Amino acid sequence: MNDKRVTNDDLKGGPAMESAGTLDRVNLDRELELLAADGFYDGKRALRVEGLTKRFPQPEGKRRGFWRRRPRFAALAGVTFAVEKNEIFGLIGMNGSGKSTLIRILSTLLAPDEGEVEVFGVDVTRNPARVRELINRVAVDAAFFKVLSGSENLRYASRLYGLWPQEARGRYNGLLRRIGFEPKRLKDQVKSLSRGERQKVAVVRAFMSTPALLLLDEPTTGLDPRSKREVQRLIRDMRAEAGTTVLLTTHDMEEAERLCDRIGILHEGRLITVGTPAELERRAGGPGEAATMEDVFLKFTGAEWLADENGG
Amino acid sequence: MSINVRALREFWCSVGFAERNFMLVKRYAGWEAVFLTYTIVSALTIGLIGVATGDQRLVLYLVIGAVLWGYLSILFHEVSECIAWERWEGTLEYTFMAPVKRFTQLMGNALYAITYGLVRAGVQLLVCALFFGISLAGGNFLTAAVVLVVSSLPFLGMGLACAVLPLLSRERGSQATHIFQALILLVSGVYYDVTVLPSWLQPLSVVSPATYTLRAMRAAVLDGVGLADVTTELWILVVSGVVLIPAGFACFVLGERWAKKTGKLKIEG
Numbered sequence: 329m330n331d332k333r334v335t336n337d338d339l340k341g342g343p344a345m346e347s348a349g350t351l352d353r354v355n356l357d358r359e360l361e362l363l364a365a366d367g368f369y370d371g372k373r374a375l376r377v378e379g380l381t382k383r384f385p386q387p388e389g390k391r392r393g394f395w396r397r398r399p400r401f402a403a404l405a406g407v408t409f410a411v412e413k414n415e416i417f418g419l420i421g422m423n424g425s426g427k428s429t430l431i432r433i434l435s436t437l438l439a440p441d442e443g444e445v446e447v448f449g450v451d452v453t454r455n456p457a458r459v460r461e462l463i464n465r466v467a468v469d470a471a472f473f474k475v476l477s478g479s480e481n482l483r484y485a486s487r488l489y490g491l492w493p494q495e496a497r498g499r500y501n502g503l504l505r506r507i508g509f510e511p512k513r514l515k516d517q518v519k520s521l522s523r524g525e526r527q528k529v530a531v532v533r534a535f536m537s538t539p540a541l542l543l544l545d546e547p548t549t550g551l552d553p554r555s556k557r558e559v560q561r562l563i564r565d566m567r568a569e570a571g572t573t574v575l576l577t578t579h580d581m582e583e584a585e586r587l588c589d590r591i592g593i594l595h596e597g598r599l600i601t602v603g604t605p606a607e608l609e610r611r612a613g614g615p616g617e618a619a620t621m622e623d624v625f626l627k628f629t630g631a632e633w634l635a636d637e638n639g640g
Numbered sequence: 641m642s643i644n645v646r647a648l649r650e651f652w653c654s655v656g657f658a659e660r661n662f663m664l665v666k667r668y669a670g671w672e673a674v675f676l677t678y679t680i681v682s683a684l685t686i687g688l689i690g691v692a693t694g695d696q697r698l699v700l701y702l703v704i705g706a707v708l709w710g711y712l713s714i715l716f717h718e719v720s721e722c723i724a725w726e727r728w729e730g731t732l733e734y735t736f737m738a739p740v741k742r743f744t745q746l747m748g749n750a751l752y753a754i755t756y757g758l759v760r761a762g763v764q765l766l767v768c769a770l771f772f773g774i775s776l777a778g779g780n781f782l783t784a785a786v787v788l789v790v791s792s793l794p795f796l797g798m799g800l801a802c803a804v805l806p807l808l809s810r811e812r813g814s815q816a817t818h819i820f821q822a823l824i825l826l827v828s829g830v831y832y833d834v835t836v837l838p839s840w841l842q843p844l845s846v847v848s849p850a851t852y853t854l855r856a857m858r859a860a861v862l863d864g865v866g867l868a869d870v871t872t873e874l875w876i877l878v879v880s881g882v883v884l885i886p887a888g889f890a891c892f893v894l895g896e897r898w899a900k901k902t903g904k905l906k907i908e909g
């Protein structure tokens with residue numbers, strides 16, 4: 329088995345201590361080499377999702393049958409796509425379209441009903457433990473122990489991810505400064521931080537473990553415009569410095585356009601289209617007409633287009 | 641990675657869970673003081689029943705019951721509620737997504753429960769000893785210590801099995817756990833010999849590990865018996881621990897799998 333996190337150097341407090349505020353490319357590359365050596369990773373594909381389906385009971389459905397089960401609906405219906413290493417892939421779609429459900433399946437928190445999902449060649453159902461070593465996630469609700477201070481929460485996180493607390497401190501202080509969060513405020517209990525401040529700590533908590541695949545579920549929701557930019561810059565830097573692959577959901581179309589190499593649009597559990605922002609805008613606009621990402625969103629999730637698609 | 645590094649890492653993580661729980665205890669220091677006072681007072685009032693009868697041996701008999709039950713119920717409670725509590729706090733998904741073996745996570749919580757339970761029970765015992773002027777000189781403390789260690793095992797196992805219940809049903813899981821704990825209190829002879837129970841309840845006292853714990857502990861402290869005299873009880877406790885810990889863990893793993901299938905881990909978002 330591999331382990332990118334606890335090495336002898338770390339235990340001695342060696343070279344890793346110098347990585348204040350930067351991200352650890354060396355360990356990530358080594359981890360991927362090990363995955364390739366074990367026959368999982370093919371050297372370029374970070375994520376493969378094929379025919380992914382997940383059904384949940386309908387909340388208002390009437391229970392029926394011997395088992396008194398509620399009828400179910402598909403929160404994800406046959407979703408298929410792939411993400412290359414180093415790509416920033418965006419998922420957009422209306423509320424309830426299945427974005428968070430997809431991200432939960434990738435984080436091994438939810439088991440798929442049908443289909444295959446591989447993270448760097450590792451199957452999420454068959455080998456969830458190995459997948460967990462490759463990922464980290466920022467959820468919409470920044471999950472913290474609210475009576476503990478920011479630094480206590482980060483200390484706990486560093487143990488979970490096998491980082492030595494001193495090493496982690498160097499990293500998270502640097503990262504926090506990069507998104508305009510004064511590390512002194514980590515002394516405060518999380519409950520006294522504002523929503524945006526918590527979100528920043530959550531972002532840094534995920535980044536400090538240098539995951540190979542970073543899952544960001546609306547990471548900038550609740551941030552002011554400047555902080556938003558800073559987090560977006562950090563996401564880009566993370567990719568450049570550490571070689572991280574990012575899957576991001578957002579309701580901010582400008583952000584999707586600015587950050588993502590490719591964008592997929594989910595609608596009622598189906599991935600209806602995938603393309604670069606420019607491609608999508610070209611397809612949304614008429615001949616000679618320039619469309620914005622918002623036009624793209626409205627067009628692809630609008631009734632007329634979907635009717636066309638189904639009818640034709 | 642070598643086996644040692646892997647083992648070290650898992651140990652490191654389990655320390656992380658224990659440390660996190662102690663950090664939380666520190667934050668709730670006021671409540672901790674309140675609960676501790678409450679348990680001490682309740683042990684004292686029970687001991688005073690013995691004083692009223694003028695039977696010094698009965699005082700110690702009752703105090704052992706109160707203190708030991710205090711320890712075992714903390715152990716059981718802390719392990720069985722560790723998931724419910726993270727769900728309430730909203731950190732459950734975060735913890736479940738981390739690259740940590742579930743066993744490590746649960747053992748980290750157990751490590752905390754044992755240390756915390758020992759400290760609390762120790763304080764309780766000390767206060768009772770001073771209050772009643774109890775002399776513990778006649779006790780065999782090697783036996784007592786071994787009984788304490790061994791009896792932790794089945795309680796950890798039962799705690800593990802109950803820990804997953806809140807994933808299956810949010811409120812009913814915790815409710816079931818509390819009822820279960822109350823039942824053990826009733827049938828295990830915490831303040832009386834189990835022979836006084838109605839005959840239809842007696843079979844339950846036979847299957848409760850706490851019955852053997854209390855019997856062996858009383859023999860050690862009241863009569864100062866050596867290990868050889870409580871081997872039956874010790875064997876029963878060891879065997880039930882060896883069965884219940886893997887069984888409890890297996891329940892947990894199955895429950896977790898079911899929760900992931902049905903989407904029960906999610907709280908919001």
Ligand SMILES: Nc1ncnc2c1ncn2[C@@H]1O[C@H](COP(=O)(O)OP(=O)(O)OP(=O)(O)O)[C@@H](O)[C@H]1O
Binds near residue numbers: 421430905
């Ligand atoms: N664990 C669950 N149990 C039952 N239903 C669920 C569960 N998780 C999601 N759903 C349902 O699945 C659908 C998709 O939810 P999901 O959270 O994936 O949407 P989303 O695209 O993230 O929406 P938003 O943009 O509002 O965050 C919703 O109808 C939701 O109610």
Ligand SMILES: [Mg+2]
Binds near residue numbers: 427428545909
């Ligand atoms: Mg969502």
